[in-house]
Amino acid sequence: xTSEYDWASGEGLLGIDDPAAVDAAFERGERHLGxxxxxxxxxxxxxxxxxxxxxxxxLPDATQRxxxxxxxxxxxxxxxxxxxxxxxxxxxxxxxxxxxxAINDTLTFVPFRKLPPWFKxxxxxxxxxxxxxxxxxxxxxxxxxxxxxxxxxxx
Numbered sequence: 001x002t003s004e005y006d007w008a009s010g011e012g013l014l015g016i017d018d019p020a021a022v023d024a025a026f027e028r029g030e031r032h033l034g035x036x037x038x039x040x041x042x043x044x045x046x047x048x049x050x051x052x053x054x055x056x057x058x059l060p061d062a063t064q065r066x067x068x069x070x071x072x073x074x075x076x077x078x079x080x081x082x083x084x085x086x087x088x089x090x091x092x093x094x095x096x097x098x099x100x101x102a103i104n105d106t107l108t109f110v111p112f113r114k115l116p117p118w119f120k121x122x123x124x125x126x127x128x129x130x131x132x133x134x135x136x137x138x139x140x141x142x143x144x145x146x147x148x149x150x151x152x153x154x155x
Contacts, residue, residue, distance in 0.1 A: 034067025
């Protein structure tokens with residue numbers, strides 16, 4: 001199976017479906033491990049992909065680490081849940097860094113009742129922020145429309 005994958009270029013790694021091949025690549029120190037764990041998120045059960053995604057989140061290469069967080073977001077989208085280890089890894093990275101998009105995907109695609117307490121708090125804050133921002137933007141639009149209407153009548 002590993003002959004289908006080109007670890008040097010990353011070719012074919014998005015279709016990888018063999019966790020053992022990814023484990024062996026970790027041991028060899030291959031490049032493109034972040035790409036490989038995205039492939040595992042697409043093709044493997046969450047329980048099999050999760051430990052490899054978490055491991056890739058600790059890679060020294062920032063790009064591959066970012067891909068690992070993309071894999072976590074993909075897993076949330078596809079499964080509607082994450083493992084406790086993935087939740088912990090996202091919390092450890094915190095919002096604002098590489099984990100921002102994965103956290104947003106988790107908040108969007110994982111039902112509220114399945115979220116751990118930290119994510120429920122984050123969901124509440126995001127919902128409140130988005131509601132207030134929506135009110136602000138609608139008010140600003142209405143004020144702008146009113147101003148343009150007033151200026152149009154004076155001409």
